[in-house]
Amino acid sequence: MSQIFHPSRAAGLAALDAFVPRAGRRYSEARNFDDGPGNRSNISMLSPYIRHRIITEQEVIRRVLAHHRFVDAEKFIQEVCWRTYWKGWLEMRSSVWAVYQTDIATLPRSAAYHAACAGETGIDCFDAWAVELKETGYLHNHARMWFASLWIFTLGLPWQLGADFFYHHLLDGDPASNTLSWRWVAGLQTAGKTYLAQADNIFRFTNGRFNPTAFAQSAGPPSEGPVAAVPIKANPPLPTGAVGLLLTEEDLHPESLDLGGMHITAVAALPAIANRADAVTRFAHDALGEALLRNAALSRSSSVMMQTVDSDSLIAWAQAHQLKVIATAYAPVGPISDRLAILVPALAAADIALVPIRREWDSAAWPHAAKGFFAFKDKIPGLIGA
Numbered sequence: 001m002s003q004i005f006h007p008s009r010a011a012g013l014a015a016l017d018a019f020v021p022r023a024g025r026r027y028s029e030a031r032n033f034d035d036g037p038g039n040r041s042n043i044s045m046l047s048p049y050i051r052h053r054i055i056t057e058q059e060v061i062r063r064v065l066a067h068h069r070f071v072d073a074e075k076f077i078q079e080v081c082w083r084t085y086w087k088g089w090l091e092m093r094s095s096v097w098a099v100y101q102t103d104i105a106t107l108p109r110s111a112a113y114h115a116a117c118a119g120e121t122g123i124d125c126f127d128a129w130a131v132e133l134k135e136t137g138y139l140h141n142h143a144r145m146w147f148a149s150l151w152i153f154t155l156g157l158p159w160q161l162g163a164d165f166f167y168h169h170l171l172d173g174d175p176a177s178n179t180l181s182w183r184w185v186a187g188l189q190t191a192g193k194t195y196l197a198q199a200d201n202i203f204r205f206t207n208g209r210f211n212p213t214a215f216a217q218s219a220g221p222p223s224e225g226p227v228a229a230v231p232i233k234a235n236p237p238l239p240t241g242a243v244g245l246l247l248t249e250e251d252l253h254p255e256s257l258d259l260g261g262m263h264i265t266a267v268a269a270l271p272a273i274a275n276r277a278d279a280v281t282r283f284a285h286d287a288l289g290e291a292l293l294r295n296a297a298l299s300r301s302s303s304v305m306m307q308t309v310d311s312d313s314l315i316a317w318a319q320a321h322q323l324k325v326i327a328t329a330y331a332p333v334g335p336i337s338d339r340l341a342i343l344v345p346a347l348a349a350a351d352i353a354l355v356p357i358r359r360e361w362d363s364a365a366w367p368h369a370a371k372g373f374f375a376f377k378d379k380i381p382g383l384i385g386a
């Protein structure tokens, strides 16, 4: 695993500052080129930081707009907002996540699946991307699209297992962006629209690094009925007084959360999700550790990294600090949200409330993700203005 990404806020901010001058027209003209690892100046490489909210979407957009007119940076801002859109979409349709979880637990993993993961299919570009993903924890957006398309339509493998392979190895692995992008390629997000990789497109946008020949030229009709959307719930009122702060890998900048009348007296972190590539779990673990120390220093309180996710250790921590309320940044649909859902009743039985704090950015944006991204896109200027 190469050391392109460092799990700290300082590294995220430095990467942002270095990229900001390139976020204007240059980005929109050059972003689709995958010039290969080590040659990524046309894109930001900020996703591992934004995914864990080591740096937030809001501050990325704010810094970009301090340097560029909206019209020049619009493409970059739209890309940042894709993540918000996907999160909102999945938040309203958590059943899609639940079904996907069952699928990856039950779908058989064939010899062809193992060959694809090993980068041993004989398709040069595909095999190179499989290796690049495992070695760097990153792939260019266009490569992700081509890879997913080849996985589904040329190799005939289930999209769910491809999404799981990505999630296992991506440093920016994000339940919403990853799962829904794979569904989009498979034709499940936009009715009747699949994404078919074309050999000449790969040749052009890799600057001739790859010159593939035979690919699937058709995609079978995707099969799935309409998915009902459940509206986003309103934010419950926040309590006041002393609280413990619980960090998760979903949001590592709680300094910018609106705590209202709460004040932090102790800080703890849930361990990073473990069933991923070591480097991915280590990145999340180290980023959590850094945020933990930063926030404990800020609130002049003690800090602890939980060793396990069981409710007993969390209750013991809360009782040791005489906490009746634990505040945590709202975890969108995904494995952290699944973990918290298990903890809530056990904490409540010990008379401890777990209070999720949703960012205004999410509360304002997510309800607009009821339909496609084009409808959402129109809301972006208003969202930024607000």
Ligand SMILES: Cc1cc2nc3c(=O)[nH]c(=O)nc-3n(C[C@H](O)[C@H](O)[C@H](O)COP(=O)(O)OP(=O)(O)OC[C@H]3O[C@@H](n4cnc5c(N)ncnc54)[C@H](O)[C@@H]3O)c2cc1C
Pocket: 031, 043, 044, 045, 046, 047, 048, 050, 051, 076, 079, 080, 081, 082, 083, 086, 139, 140, 141, 142, 144, 145, 148, 166, 167, 170, 172, 173, 174, 175, 177, 178, 179, 181, 182, 185
């Ligand atoms: C099949 C597939 C799977 C993907 N899985 C993930 C994933 O697990 N996690 C993830 O963060 N992104 C995922 N993406 C989206 C996108 O590929 C990456 O966010 C992007 O390549 C990250 O590189 P960058 O930071 O240089 O992006 P830039 O081009 O510099 O974009 C700036 C920022 O905008 C956001 N962004 C850009 N494109 C997208 C997009 N299509 N969807 C959501 N956010 C976007 C990211 O936060 C990114 O850091 C996936 C895309 C596809 C096609």
